[in-house]
Amino acid sequence: MKRFTIITLAAVCLAFLAGCNENGKKMQSNINQTVETIMARRSIRAFKADPVDHATMDTILKCAINAPNAMNAQSWAIRVSDDSAFLAGINDTFREAGAKSKNARMAAMATSPNFKGLFYGAPTVVFIATDDGRWSGFDCGMMCENLMISAKSCGVGTVALGSPTDALLLPEEAGYLAKLNIPEGYHLALIIAMGYPHQSPEAKPRDAGKIQWIK
Numbered sequence: 001m002k003r004f005t006i007i008t009l010a011a012v013c014l015a016f017l018a019g020c021n022e023n024g025k026k027m028q029s030n031i032n033q034t035v036e037t038i039m040a041r042r043s044i045r046a047f048k049a050d051p052v053d054h055a056t057m058d059t060i061l062k063c064a065i066n067a068p069n070a071m072n073a074q075s076w077a078i079r080v081s082d083d084s085a086f087l088a089g090i091n092d093t094f095r096e097a098g099a100k101s102k103n104a105r106m107a108a109m110a111t112s113p114n115f116k117g118l119f120y121g122a123p124t125v126v127f128i129a130t131d132d133g134r135w136s137g138f139d140c141g142m143m144c145e146n147l148m149i150s151a152k153s154c155g156v157g158t159v160a161l162g163s164p165t166d167a168l169l170l171p172e173e174a175g176y177l178a179k180l181n182i183p184e185g186y187h188l189a190l191i192i193a194m195g196y197p198h199q200s201p202e203a204k205p206r207d208a209g210k211i212q213w214i215k
């Protein structure tokens, strides 16, 4: 019995010390599920064919619109599609019209043999429009980050896409753009391609030198 008590006491002390620094002070563990999800998120550019199920999308979109935003103005319009004909139509039109575009970057993209589609073949795509308000870009950025992190936490891969917003401005894409029903005074600002990931890329390096503590 005495031996058992000593072993138990030693185990408790070890467990306590494992959470202490060299001065024996209790350290706080800052690793939790949110931190892990943020650190594990990467842009996904290859997706499985199944669209993200609507119950999961509802959760993700609810998280998105619960982002902080200036004066709760919610300066965003969010359009979601997993209609394969709609998404393929945008892509096919871009391949044809983009190839003839005077914009060299767009023409190069549309004709590249490596072109994987405007949305990298994602089965679910979120289109985000905003206005020119002072804080609207921040509002949308915060909303998109909520969307992408909650997606990651649900096993859904995402990539934010700026370039395809230009593609949708091609006159030939007007019918698709009109279907997005973007409010007056708003413009398409960002697209988020979503789906179950078919790759797990490594993190790109980050420059910790961008952070400075000021005394």
Ligand SMILES: Cc1cc2nc3c(=O)[nH]c(=O)nc-3n(C[C@H](O)[C@H](O)[C@H](O)COP(=O)(O)O)c2cc1C
Pocket: 041, 042, 043, 044, 159, 160, 161, 162, 163, 164, 190, 203, 204
């Ligand atoms: C506003 C914005 C626009 C982006 N546009 C594109 C894009 O047009 N094409 C693309 O492949 N990735 C795009 N990305 C994804 C970035 O390339 C990616 O987030 C960055 O390289 C860091 O990699 P990570 O997301 O895996 O950490 C965009 C990201 C943001 C935030």
